[in-house]
Amino acid sequence: MIQPFTPEPIRFVAEDGTPVQPLPERFTPALLRELHALMLRAREFDRKLITLLRQGRTTFYAQSSGMEATQVGLARSIRVGHDWVWPYYRDHTLGLAMGVPMAELLSQCLGTNSDPSRGRQMPHHFAAQAQNFVSISSSIASQVPPAAGNAMAQKYLGVDEITVCTFGDGATSEGDWHAGLNMAGAAKAPAMFVCENNQWAISTSIREQTASETIHIKAKAYGMPGYYVDGNDIVAVMEVCAQVAGQIRAGEGPALVECLTYRVGSHSNADADAEKHYRTREEVEEWLGRDPITRVEKLLEKLGHPVSAEERADLIAQTHREVDEQVLKAEATGQPDWRIIFEDVYADLPGHLRDQEAFLRAEQTAQAGQGGRA
Amino acid sequence: MTATQERHTDAAATRTINLIQAVTETIAEEMERDSRVVLFGEDVGARGGVFMATAGLQERFGPRRVFDTPLSEASIVGAAVGMAVRGLRPIAEIQFADYMGPGFDQIISQAAKIRYRSGGQFTAPLVIRTPSGGGVKGGHHHSQSPESYYTHTPGLKVVMPSTPYDAKGLLRSAVRGEDPVIFFEPKRLYRASKGEVPAHDYVVKFGEAAVRREGTDLSLIGYGGVMPDLEKAADALAAEGVSVEVIDLRSLVPWDKDRVLASVEKTGRAVLVSEAPRISNFMGEVAYVIQEQVFDSLLAPVGQVAGFDTPYPYVQDKVYLPGANRIVAACVRALNY
Ligand SMILES: Cc1ncc(C[n+]2csc(CCOP(=O)(O)OP(=O)(O)O)c2C)c(N)n1
Numbered sequence: 001m002i003q004p005f006t007p008e009p010i011r012f013v014a015e016d017g018t019p020v021q022p023l024p025e026r027f028t029p030a031l032l033r034e035l036h037a038l039m040l041r042a043r044e045f046d047r048k049l050i051t052l053l054r055q056g057r058t059t060f061y062a063q064s065s066g067m068e069a070t071q072v073g074l075a076r077s078i079r080v081g082h083d084w085v086w087p088y089y090r091d092h093t094l095g096l097a098m099g100v101p102m103a104e105l106l107s108q109c110l111g112t113n114s115d116p117s118r119g120r121q122m123p124h125h126f127a128a129q130a131q132n133f134v135s136i137s138s139s140i141a142s143q144v145p146p147a148a149g150n151a152m153a154q155k156y157l158g159v160d161e162i163t164v165c166t167f168g169d170g171a172t173s174e175g176d177w178h179a180g181l182n183m184a185g186a187a188k189a190p191a192m193f194v195c196e197n198n199q200w201a202i203s204t205s206i207r208e209q210t211a212s213e214t215i216h217i218k219a220k221a222y223g224m225p226g227y228y229v230d231g232n233d234i235v236a237v238m239e240v241c242a243q244v245a246g247q248i249r250a251g252e253g254p255a256l257v258e259c260l261t262y263r264v265g266s267h268s269n270a271d272a273d274a275e276k277h278y279r280t281r282e283e284v285e286e287w288l289g290r291d292p293i294t295r296v297e298k299l300l301e302k303l304g305h306p307v308s309a310e311e312r313a314d315l316i317a318q319t320h321r322e323v324d325e326q327v328l329k330a331e332a333t334g335q336p337d338w339r340i341i342f343e344d345v346y347a348d349l350p351g352h353l354r355d356q357e358a359f360l361r362a363e364q365t366a367q368a369g370q371g372g373r374a
Numbered sequence: 375m376t377a378t379q380e381r382h383t384d385a386a387a388t389r390t391i392n393l394i395q396a397v398t399e400t401i402a403e404e405m406e407r408d409s410r411v412v413l414f415g416e417d418v419g420a421r422g423g424v425f426m427a428t429a430g431l432q433e434r435f436g437p438r439r440v441f442d443t444p445l446s447e448a449s450i451v452g453a454a455v456g457m458a459v460r461g462l463r464p465i466a467e468i469q470f471a472d473y474m475g476p477g478f479d480q481i482i483s484q485a486a487k488i489r490y491r492s493g494g495q496f497t498a499p500l501v502i503r504t505p506s507g508g509g510v511k512g513g514h515h516h517s518q519s520p521e522s523y524y525t526h527t528p529g530l531k532v533v534m535p536s537t538p539y540d541a542k543g544l545l546r547s548a549v550r551g552e553d554p555v556i557f558f559e560p561k562r563l564y565r566a567s568k569g570e571v572p573a574h575d576y577v578v579k580f581g582e583a584a585v586r587r588e589g590t591d592l593s594l595i596g597y598g599g600v601m602p603d604l605e606k607a608a609d610a611l612a613a614e615g616v617s618v619e620v621i622d623l624r625s626l627v628p629w630d631k632d633r634v635l636a637s638v639e640k641t642g643r644a645v646l647v648s649e650a651p652r653i654s655n656f657m658g659e660v661a662y663v664i665q666e667q668v669f670d671s672l673l674a675p676v677g678q679v680a681g682f683d684t685p686y687p688y689v690q691d692k693v694y695l696p697g698a699n700r701i702v703a704a705c706v707r708a709l710n711y
Contacts, residue, residue, distance in 0.1 A: 174447075338690050345683070
């Protein structure tokens with residue numbers, strides 16, 4: 001059984017791919033290859049989305065390069081479509097690994113008619129009902145109290161689902177974060193809080209963020225166990241999260257898991273020059289050396305099941321093809337028209353919005369008549 | 375004297391800058407002038423702010439006076455209140471007006487009320503600067519215009535410049551004043567709004583609207599990010615022979631009732647423009663006062679152009695915003711009434 005509150009991050013695989021403790025049996029070469037493929041796919045998705053940004057086809061993107069083990073490991077330790085997830089805006093890798101169709105994700109990023117969220121949110125803020133993947137809110141930590149409530153409902157309903165709530169290290173400073181953990185702790189709700197500690201909140205380092213040595217230690221204050229995990233070791237993330245999920249499902253109450261990782265890219269496209277402003281190239285290089293994908297490749301090599309160069313290249317090419325195809329398909333569905341402004345504000349359109357809709361319809365019709373718009 | 379008039383008298387010693395430069399310069403000048411002024415918020419330090427409004431200030435004034443905070447608006451606003459009570463002059467940046475939510479309680483319960491509830495024994499002279507408004511493809515969490523939450527709270531002063539001249543003058547007033555000020559910066563004008571500023575130290579007092587152009591047929595009244603659209607609408611109407619008076623409120627609490635009423639008395643028609651949702655929009659108050667106090671002068675009902683009562687959408691954000699066409703249409707309705 002994995003112990004909470006370890007002084008060092010729990011890990012199974014060292015940076016050079018050597019197991020530092022026996023791998024749990026289920027981590028067969030086949031599973032490790034599958035996880036590797038998922039991580040590589042997410043990384044290439046990042047690359048392609050940066051290209052789309054440069055081409056002006058989308059306007060915002062938050063990379064998760066470097067954090068793949070945390071998100072894929074988490075995705076593969078819960079019951080997808082059964083458990084509920086309250087994610088944050090850097091979680092597309094989590095979504096992809098949970099089986100949210102790439103087409104949906106891209107449609108959201110492009111704001112096309114094929115976006116299930118109707119183009120209302122800025123890019124990279126998707127929602128996926130089939131996966132119980134609740135709509136991402138930009139407002140940091142605002143998902144934490146609702147996640148506690150979701151878990152309380154699960155307890156009330158007597159279902160064996162759990163709630164997963166993710167956030168960055170910065171989020172742990174917000175009052176909502178503390179309110180949510182405290183509530184879940186007091187209610188003994190089945191919630192797993194997962195901190196994707198990539199050590200920077202835009203330009204604010206974890207050292208400026210909190211005087212607390214670690215994030216997981218804060219769990220003590222809320223009466224729940226806190227686990228400290230090497231977030232770049234997919235075996236560790238998956239093993240810890242799966243065990244913790246099991247405990248929570250068994251009725252032991254909430255837990256906090258801190259995955260120590262690093263975002264190797266910029267915060268978002270609005271911050272494309274991180275190294276110029278606030279962090280050093282050396283730090284980035286150091287973390288590139290702990291890359292989660294390379295680590296699994298080295299492990300597989302040591303186990304005698306290396307991923308060949310061709311396999312790797314094929315996987316990459318396949319992802320690129322898939323993104324290209326899905327982008328074209330999504331774009332072909334066009335942009336949602338002005339009506340989306342009024343739909344989904346309420347269950348029914350109240351009178352004042354009916355008036356405003358009629359006003360806009362008249363305006364748009366008149367402008368279309370003149371062959372142009374404002 | 376209006377801003378426009380003042381600018382002309384200083385023509386010799388002016389420079390042309392944009393709105394965000396005006397903000398940066400003014401903070402620097404005020405920090406230079408008064409060592410009690412400190413600046414903090416998320417990413418304002420090394421990064422210089424997500425819009426670069428505070429670029430270079432940490433280098434210049436050191437990390438004691440310009441610093442990054444933990445990611446918590448409640449902490450930022452609450453700490454600003456505490457510092458102000460203890461004698462500093464904090465300027466706090468909230469990264470986007472949309473993210474004042476977590477700090478809302480500190481703003482309305484602490485900043486706005488400490489003078490009143492203590493009988494004036496304690497006060498919180500602080501400035502909360504925050505980019506607001508749409509037109510930047512930001513979706514609802516980076517585009518909202520939440521000024522009415524704050525104009526509805528007694529004890530706060532609420533201002534929004536639309537020109538570099540006003541940004542400098544209003545920000546100086548804010549920093550030097552004795553009350554908590556919510557200083558909204560229309561982010562789509564940060565670089566788009568350019569204008570002359572005098573080299574000398576001047577302030578723009580709160581509660582003094584600027585007459586951007588004089589006219590006799592209709593008063594077009596707005597503030598912040600929509601002002602360029604008011605100007606465009608006035609140009610379009612001028613081409614049709616309509617003489618429009620364009621007024622920029624500049625500050626909402628307090629607002630310049632006298633100038634607005636005098637203008638409407640002269641023109642007989644008013645169209646009020648803002649991009650915030652319409653229900654409980656601050657302009658509703660302006661409309662009410664106009665009909666209450668100069669009803670007899672009105673030749674048409676007071677027109678209002680506002681955002682729709684929906685969250686701000688990502689796609690169709692240009693349609694959501696009241697552009698010049700929609701403003702012209704509202705003016706034409708008033709003129710044809
Ligand atoms: C309430 C709120 N305040 C500020 C912001 C602006 N903002 C967006 S991302 C970010 C940093 C978040 O850092 P962290 O929680 O560590 O997540 P990471 O981006 O590092 O994954 C900030 C300050 C916001 N979105 N919401």
